[in-house]
Amino acid sequence: MTFQPNPGDGIVVNGTAYTVGQHPAAPGVAYAQAGRQGIVYQLIPVDGELHEAKALKVFFPKFRIPAMVYQSEHMGNYREIPGLQVSSREVLTPERNGDLIAEYPDLLYAVIMPWIHGCTWFDVISDQRNLGRSESLMLAKALAAIGSSMEQRGLAHCDLSAPNVMLPFFSEVKLPEGAAAVELVDVEQMYSPKMDRPDVLLAGSPGYAAHRTVHSGLWSSYADRFAGAVIIAEMLGWSDPAIVNRAWGESYFDQHEMQTPCERYFLLKKSLGQRWGTRISDLFGRTWDSQDLSSCPTFGEWLIALSSLSEEEVVEEVPAAAAAATAHDDHSDEPRSETSQ
Secondary structure, eight states, rough: OOOOOOOEEEETTTTEEEOBOTTTTTTTTOOOEEEEEEEEEEEETTTGGGGEEEEEEEEEEEOHHHHHHHHHHHHHGGGGGGOOOOGSOOOOOOHHHHHHHHHHHTTOOOEEEEESSSEEEEHHHHHHHOOHHHHHHHHHHHHHHHHHHHHHTTTSOOOOGGGGGEGGGGGGSOOOOTOOSSSEEOOTTTTTSSOOOSSOOOOOTTTTTOOTTTTOOOOSTTTTTHHHHHHHHHHHHTTTTHHTTOOOOOSSOOGTTTTTTTTTHHHHHHHHHHHHHHHHHHHHHHHTOOOOOOGGGOOHHHHHHHHHOOOOOOOOOOOHHHHHHHHHHHHHOOOOOOOOO
């Protein structure tokens, strides 16, 4: 039988009883989110609180891989890293969950893990939701901190993109004190020197993948540096209405613009410099001009630069002569034919 639950349906997984959640925007429809590798359903514990909800990820046939068991056991070592809550995972196997899988064959090698409350960064961009300065800085620092903790352990998400960055900070569900402001999801492609290369490699997501590596697939300790820098820049830029209004759509950049001297790049870099300082804009410029992922700034560099900023800090205006020179340089490189979207 195909696993297509309705809200309120009961299911018992590893001895715990759950009910399937209802989508908040669609009464009568199960709370489910589709991704590139499968569909994630919300499971609410019968004896528990809403913030204790679980996510049941049901993979598409191509991604039902037995090695997921070993991978998930290894990833459990990283569950204490802030922002990697979904590393606490259990895989449904024939040995332990045979009866359930016999009833719903789709659940073979499905994964149960914490449900992350809140919207995605994709939602913020798509809704053209302006952020305050303090919100922008807080989110950017949180993402940089996650990336820094991961790279110190030789880890990389390998598919950083707006839909895979969750923002519990904006959750309408009351979360326990100390909950991370940013969480990463869809971690099945995670790189670790202790894990085997996945059978299927993703090539990054449009609007976040460096065009020089987009066709070859991402799986290395450097894989997150370019995409992470773009998201950090977006988060900082989203406190500037001019940047929000200039976004391509589901990301700030159109994939065809990546690492090109396009108008959106110059607008964002200029905004970062004016609002956050030259140190931030220089880090973004280094990323954009990088020849390979290993030459992009580390998340540690981003975190140091962001930590030196204040929520109330106002960057001093550039002297008139320097501003004029900068404007001339910017416009001399900008393409003349691009029309606004």
